[in-house]
Amino acid sequence: MKPATSGRSVYVRLVMACLRSQMQYRASFLMMAFGQFLVTGLEFAAIAALFYRFGSIHGWKIYQVAFLCGVVGSGYALAEGLCRGFDQFSAIIRRGDFDRLLLRPRSTVMQVAAFEVQLMRIGRFLQAAFVLAWALMHLHTEPCTLMVAAAMVIGTMCTFCGLFVLQATLTFFTVETPEIVNVVTYGGVETASFPLSIYPGWLRFTFTWLVPLASTAYLPARMIFRAGHATLPALFAPVFGLLFLMTSLLIWRMGERHYSSTGT
Amino acid sequence: MTPVSAVRPYLTLLVARCRQETQYRAAALFGMATQLFWGLVRIAIFTAFLKAGANRSSMSLPQTVTYIWLVQGMIRVMPWSVDADIRNLVREGTVVYELLRPIDLYASWYMRAFARHAIPTVMRAIPLFAAAVLLFHMQMPRTVTDGALFVVAVVLALLLAAAMSTLISISLLFTLSGDGIQRILPAIANFASGLLIPLSFLPTTLRHILRVLPFCDLIDTPARLYIGQLGALEAVAAFAQTVIWTAALALLGRFLVLRASKRMVVHGG
Numbered sequence: 001m002k003p004a005t006s007g008r009s010v011y012v013r014l015v016m017a018c019l020r021s022q023m024q025y026r027a028s029f030l031m032m033a034f035g036q037f038l039v040t041g042l043e044f045a046a047i048a049a050l051f052y053r054f055g056s057i058h059g060w061k062i063y064q065v066a067f068l069c070g071v072v073g074s075g076y077a078l079a080e081g082l083c084r085g086f087d088q089f090s091a092i093i094r095r096g097d098f099d100r101l102l103l104r105p106r107s108t109v110m111q112v113a114a115f116e117v118q119l120m121r122i123g124r125f126l127q128a129a130f131v132l133a134w135a136l137m138h139l140h141t142e143p144c145t146l147m148v149a150a151a152m153v154i155g156t157m158c159t160f161c162g163l164f165v166l167q168a169t170l171t172f173f174t175v176e177t178p179e180i181v182n183v184v185t186y187g188g189v190e191t192a193s194f195p196l197s198i199y200p201g202w203l204r205f206t207f208t209w210l211v212p213l214a215s216t217a218y219l220p221a222r223m224i225f226r227a228g229h230a231t232l233p234a235l236f237a238p239v240f241g242l243l244f245l246m247t248s249l250l251i252w253r254m255g256e257r258h259y260s261s262t263g264t
Numbered sequence: 265m266t267p268v269s270a271v272r273p274y275l276t277l278l279v280a281r282c283r284q285e286t287q288y289r290a291a292a293l294f295g296m297a298t299q300l301f302w303g304l305v306r307i308a309i310f311t312a313f314l315k316a317g318a319n320r321s322s323m324s325l326p327q328t329v330t331y332i333w334l335v336q337g338m339i340r341v342m343p344w345s346v347d348a349d350i351r352n353l354v355r356e357g358t359v360v361y362e363l364l365r366p367i368d369l370y371a372s373w374y375m376r377a378f379a380r381h382a383i384p385t386v387m388r389a390i391p392l393f394a395a396a397v398l399l400f401h402m403q404m405p406r407t408v409t410d411g412a413l414f415v416v417a418v419v420l421a422l423l424l425a426a427a428m429s430t431l432i433s434i435s436l437l438f439t440l441s442g443d444g445i446q447r448i449l450p451a452i453a454n455f456a457s458g459l460l461i462p463l464s465f466l467p468t469t470l471r472h473i474l475r476v477l478p479f480c481d482l483i484d485t486p487a488r489l490y491i492g493q494l495g496a497l498e499a500v501a502a503f504a505q506t507v508i509w510t511a512a513l514a515l516l517g518r519f520l521v522l523r524a525s526k527r528m529v530v531h532g533g
Contacts, residue, residue: 035447042451046460050310053465054317057309180294183301191305198312203305 010106014114022119029120036123044069044131047193060195063138064225069193070132071149071217075156076189077125083161085115089168098259108256109249112168144230148220155216155238156192160185162241162248163211169248169255184211192217212240273367274375281379285387292387299336299392303400306332322464327491330403331462333396334487337389341381341421341482342459343428344450346436350376354436363525370521373433374514378426385422406492413499417486420506424481427513428453434517437524458484464493478509 022029047069051062080087089112092098101111136149167181184206192213196204208214220234227234310328314321323331350373353359362369396402405411428449435445454460456479463471463484474480485502488494494502 032447035451038448038451039454042455043460046455049461049466049470050313052467053320054313055320056316057312058316180297183298187301187305190302194309194312199305199308203308 011110011114014111015117018114018117019119032120033123036120037127038123040073040124040127044127058195058198060225063135064221065194066131066135067139067149068195068217068221070128070130070135071152071221072156072189072192072213073128074125074132075153075216076160077121077128078153078157079160079164081118081121081125082157083113083164084118084121085112086161086164086168088116090171093171102259109165109252140228142229144235145224148224148230148234151235151238152216152220155241156213158241158245159211159213159216160188162245163188165245165248165252169252172255172259188213195222212244215240274371277367277372278375278379281376282383285379285383288384289387292384293391295384295388296392296395299339299388300395300400303333303336303396306336307400323462323491323493326401326403327493328462329401330491331458331487333393333400333402334490335459335483337392337396338385338418338421338483338486339459340384340388341418341425342450342453342457343381343425343432343482344453346446347373347376347380347429347433350433351436359437369525370430370434370514370518374426374430374517377429377433378422381425381429382422385418403491405490409496410489410492413494413496414486414490416503417481417489417499417506420503420510421482421486424478424506424510424513427510427517428478431513431517431520434520434524437520453479453482456480457482458487462487464488476505478506478513481506481509 044066047065048062051057051065056062057065085092092101092112092115098108101108104111132149132153136145139145163185167185170181188207188211191199191203191207196207196214196218199207204214216238220237223231223234223237307329310332311325314325314328318325321328350359353362362372365372393402397404405414432445432449439445456474456477458480463474463480466474475484481502485494485506489499489502
């Protein structure tokens with residue numbers, strides 16, 4: 001057998017092995033994927049019920065907010081599926097497994113990312129994708145709008161991946177991940193699913209300048225709805241998500257140098 | 265055996281579990297910070313909706329804000345997660361030791377579940393409500409009666425939640441992993457309890473259906489009593505419904521334990 005050389009092919013193999021192992025428990029996988037679909041589906045049902053009663057929020061109609069929910073939800077589901085390893089990083093640190101990763105001649109980022117790829121996140125992704133498709137059908141959609149929507153999903157995914165990486169970097173110093181970190185991940189999903197203009201200043205500041213979810217979701221959406229069609233700035237705003245991810249990977253490298261084993 | 269000595273082992277168990285739960289004070293503090301953040305986000309969302317159509321609201325803005333804080337404080341009432349200790353017992357097969365003990369399995373698991381919901385709820389709710397009343401526009405109950413009815417409703421909600429939680433634990437005896445019911449029940453409970461949206465905001469038919477199901481008594485009923493949406497007579501009816509559901513779920517749980525202990529296959533040695 002030819003040894004796998006590039007980091008990418010190792011990654012693909014690790015991911016495939018992970019997926020194969022999850023498909024061994026098919027009934028369990030289906031149940032969990034359906035559970036995910038149901039959780040976020042009912043969350044959206046609650047939002048729809050609010051629109052049914054109140055009509056609009058800050059001038060935004062249900063399809064416009066559904067567009068935001070779809071972008072943020074699917075971006076988050078992709079990030080959670082791909083970067084779950086970073087989310088569970090405190091367990092890797094506690095068991096001393098990170099020492100083993102350091103010994104291998106591949107980047108730690110790739111290894112942690114491939115540590116666990118959760119296929120059941122497809123339930124959440126499908127739910128968000130349905131909402132996004134439903135919104136796009138009712139909004140005035142051109143091919144350019146679809147391109148912007150794709151860029152927004154990818155930018156949002158990058159932002160959440162960056163958050164997971166930062167959360168994991170924190171465990172180099174703290175070992176346990178404090179519950180409060182969920183505020184920016186889960187909290188980010190909830191906050192960014194609505195137009196940012198409804199929030200008090202400190203929240204707007206957090207999700208614009210510290211975590212660039214505004215530029216991957218709210219701002220491009222507002223540009224499209226104001227202009228009535230896709231615009232060039234709307235297409236490029238989500239790039240800030242990518243920049244955020246690259247910054248957090250740099251911080252990860254710095255944290256890694258700080259690492260000392262738990263010794264188990 | 266006198267009645268007192270028959271109940272004693274379960275009370276001892278309850279007290280021990282409660283002591284164990286009070287150890288997690290730092291977690292409760294961090295949890296409170298998280299709940300405060302969520303509360304503020306949700307208040308911003310609901311305020312914006314209410315401003316768009318205040319005349320269509322069945323609750324005033326201060327009532328809605330108070331309702332949201334009540335939800336944040338009572339979040340640990342929700343029967344979300346499988347008791348990790350019990351899951352390990354079932355996976356490793358050591359659950360047979362539980363059956364060998366000269367106490368009732370259902371009652372001892374119920375006591376565990378009650379402590380697991382009651383203590384974190386009390387530890388989180390009291391400081392959270394204090395902060396929310398002082399800083400974030402949560403109202404106090406209008407009358408002493410409303411406040412007293414609220415406390416009764418929370419106690420009943422905890423008894424009901426413990427019955428639900430015990431049912432989830434018992435389902436492990438049948439499915440081992442508990443993946444299915446563990447994921448689907450909480451999803452429904454979130455929506456049907458008022459956690460995601462006060463039930464008064466839902467369309468009439470749906471609201472009527474959800475108010476017959478047991479989930480509404482976990483959060484929506486106590487919250488409506490607190491904000492003074494229910495009269496004394498309605499309160500009594502709601503309490504009766506909670507008690508009936510709790511008894512029904514407990515009976516179902518006992519029946520399932522009986523079935524499970526007859527057909528139990530123990531894995532591992």
